[in-house]
Amino acid sequence: MEHKLSLERIVMPIASxxxxxxIWQAAVIVFAFPPYILPRPxxxxxxxxxxxxxxxxxxxxxxxxxxxxxxxxxxAGVALALVMSLAPRLERTAMPVVVLINCVPPMAFIPLALIWFGLGPNSKIAMAALAVVFPVLYNCLAGLKRVDEGSVNLLRSFGANPLTVLWKLRLPAALPLLVTGLRIGMTRSTIAVIVTEMVGAYSGLGQIIYRSTALLEYLDVWSAVxxxxxxxxxxxxxxxxLDSRLVWWK
Structure with a gap:
């Protein structure tokens, strides 16, 4: 049964x-779209x-x-979430600043990243990290907080200190939301790097998209995409x- 389910998870996305x-290939042929509008796959x-x-x-x-x-x-996101969960006062103080920074789209910081870190890889890594840290922080912190207080009090009654409660109870409970934050962060990371490469870079898929668009090389644009x-x-x-390994009880 498990083999069948795993096979379906592979076959169904490929079939889709x-x-x-x-459908794309047929639509281009039937409606005769110009290649610069929509090339054939x-x-x-x-x-x-x-x-x-x-x-x-x-x-x-x-x-x-x-x-x-x-x-x-x-x-960085996990570390901040752990520190805030252990120090509620720090969370109340720092969270408004975190929300304020997150309200600004990460792409708005691209010019600053290019000025501070140059056109090399450092600016792309910095933008990717900035795009990832917030969803990971929010999801991890929410997961750490959703533990039942009765379970926390039970562990404390056996002499567990806050770090033990964090390691034995809060972190396992936070794993499902943490993995969700990692998935969101991975998507945001890819977008941040490619857009930053389009604005300023020596190489990369984003730079190919930018140069090919300027030269009207539409096949290269689509190939890079x-x-x-x-x-x-x-x-x-x-x-x-990783989700299926870490959160096996789902």
Missing amino acids: LLLVFA LDILYNMVTRFHIFWNAALVTFWQVIAGFVAGSI FAASIGSLVLYALLTA
């Missing part, structure tokens, strides 16, 4: 993607294959920055696998 591509895939090394190298640049920023932002989508799906699948 193939159906979308088939087969043409995009052919362009990706024939120029594989270009998109592969660009994807490597983009996604190592995505992963680095995601890891940095996740660590496809490469970014494939990379995001792979990272999302890894987080889903």
Whole structure:
């Protein structure tokens, strides 16, 4: 039964993607869309294959920055959530500042990131970390707080200190919401890196999209978008696998 369910989780998404591509291909042929408006998926895939090394190298640049920023932002978000859960006064003091910063779209900080960290990878990693830290912080903190107080009092009655309660009770209870925050953060991290690359970078998928748009090379634009989508799906699948491992009781 479990094998059947895991097979369905793999087959159904692939079948859905193939159906979308088939409808797309048929619509372009039937309605005769100009290639610069909507190219055929087969043409995009052919362009990706024939120029594989270009998109592969660009994807490597983009996604190592995505992963680095995601890891940095996740660590910062979890650390802040843990500290705030142990120090409620600090949470009441710091949370208005956190909310104020989060009210500003992360993309608004791109010019500052480029000025402070330059056109290299540091600015992309910083923007990815900024995009990740808030959803991870909010979800982790909410998970840490949703523990039943009766369970907390029971552990304390056996002599557990706040750190023991945090490790034995609050963290396991927070895992489902934490993984949800990580999934959201991964998506935001990818968007932040690609948009930052479009504004200023030496390489990466975002830079290919920017240059190809300026040169009207529509197949390269779509190929870079496809490469970014494939990379995001792979990272999302890894987080889903992590979810099933960590939150096995679901």
